[in-house]
Each structure stands twice: as structure tokens, then as C-alpha cells.
Amino acid sequence: AQKITQTQPGMFVQEKEAVTLDCTYDTSDQSYGLFWYKQPSSGEMIFLIYQGSYDEQNATEGRYSLNFQKARKSANLVISASQLGDSAMYFCAMREPYNTGNQFYFGTGTSLTVIP
């Protein structure tokens, strides 16, 4: 079974609109971390936001927020007020520190295009 599932290969959003990128995860651990990364066309991987499994509030970092629904095992990324520079690949990832030796599992990514 896939540890991280991103079902949207590509998404389009109008500039200044909000967009939600979906991510579901699979784990039997109680303690885990969820991350989102951005990969622009230049190729580097940029850390965006983190949510711990015990955190009761959704994480926010500027225009990024993580909609964490533990019972549904989903960790969707919400980007508010999209900008042209947000066009990139976005990867959801999970860390299981106690179960799998601190491995990070990544989804297949969502390609976001912001339309002017």
C-alpha cells in the first residue's frame, strides 16, 4: 500500500485564488510528521510546512496552511492568494520516526500551474 497518495497529477488555479492540493497517508503509528515541499522548475526542493500527528491545530506558514484531518488520514495543503511564483510541483511527505528508522515517504506530486 502507498504510504502517501496524491491523486491530482495536475492542477490549475487563477492568480489570487486559493487552491487545495490533496494528500492522504497511511500509517499505523501514533507519532508521525507530515510535510509539504515545493519543487520549482529549477529543481530544488523547498520545505513549506509541517504538521505533527499530535498537533491539534492546523499548521500555517504565511499563505500556506495544512488542513489536517487525522481520522480521515488526510493532510491537504491550502495555498491562499495564489501567485505566479507558486507554479511548481508540490510533494506531500510523511515521516515515521519510530517505525521505519526515520524514513521520509513521498507522494508522486501535484503539478500546480497558476494562470494570470
Next chain:
Amino acid sequence: DAGITQSPRYKITETGRQVTLMCHQTWSHSYMFWYRQDLGHGLRLIYYSAAADITDKGEVPDGYVVSRSKTENFPLTLESATRSQTSVYFCASTDRDVDSGNTIYFGEGSWLTVV
């Protein structure tokens, strides 16, 4: 701060040749990883290491060899390169402190083409 660096950044090699991708980090992170990125597959873990002299296989280890004699270095060797190993390779590292939500830090990537 140098962070995590990979070399070479770009490499073209022939089928059957041995290729080594170097990775060096300056943070003294315990954990280091090698991923390959292919369209439609996201990032797949090749090998990882929890500390010097401790390595373990990831999801796609076949055809690759790693070593970690020093904490800061984690080279990846393709013993006999095949066309299916054409990919972008990312080295990454993270700290041992699992409770703080430490992210994984990536190198800039190594673009490898096997012809």
C-alpha cells in the same frame, strides 16, 4: 553555510560504466538518504543511513551501492549503469531529534543520463 552538496550536478555516462554520485553535508546530521526522482513516481528511496557505518535499503536499491565511513559523506555508486537508471538523484539529510518535526534537507540534485 554550505549545507548539503552533491557532485557532479550533471553526468552523462555509458551503459555498463560505474558511476559514483557524491554527497556531503556540513550539519553533522545523523540520517542521510538517497532518492531518485522520475516522472510519475515522485521520489523513491534508494538507500538510507542512520549513522556512520549503518546503511539500509530503501524501496529501489537494486543496482546501487552506498557507503558511509564518515558522518558527513554518503556516496552512491551505480556499479554497472543501465538506461533505467537515468534519473535525477537527490541526496538528503535530517537530524536524529524526531520530536521536533525536523524537516529533511535536500541537495541540489544530480542529473544522470545513461546512454
